[in-house]
Amino acid sequence: MAPATSSYRFPIILFAFVVGVGLWICNPFNTSLNYPSAAMSDGQKHQNALAQVAISLKQTATSPPAISVTVTNNYDTVMTLLNWNSPLDPAAVALGVFSFTPEGASAPLDIPTIAFRRVMPPPPETLITLQPGESTTKEFTFEDPAVPVSELGKKAKLQCSGDWASAWPGYTAAELTPETLDKLQYGDQAKSGPFSSEAIELVIG
16 A cells, blocks of 8 residues: 555645645745836836925016026936926916015915916927936016016015926936827826925015
């Protein structure tokens, strides 16, 4: 009987080995073969990229009051920003990106703003690429009727704030073709989030 028992032992051991290997391959915790998890991690690695985009304001004239806005990419990789409704938007003043609080006032002036209907994909001139450490600057002049300068008094607190409509860390504008943008806008590679600058004192001459 002993030889008969031994003859069945090898197939049983072989079967157990095959089952064990199969379970190891299918194990969701097997990180060496967990491709979806790795892809998700790669897509989420730029979650805090927009927090590293700095905005600074500097007055350049008093009559009429004018400023320069500098946007700097302090992130460790290239980034492309969509300028819609941001301090890089040529229509930023009319869109309400800037707030004006006259000296002694407790709240900003209530200034009428406009809204645009934007169509995707955005045109190439709205995509601003910044390499790590690179800056871009835009100039704005505050005049009636967009800004009621006469209501600002001699001094006012000026600040810009809002939300980045979209940003693509790791991509240049040249890489963001209409086809690529169409794909990325539905994934986690496109980022959005708030922006704000430090307030400055705006002197009105």
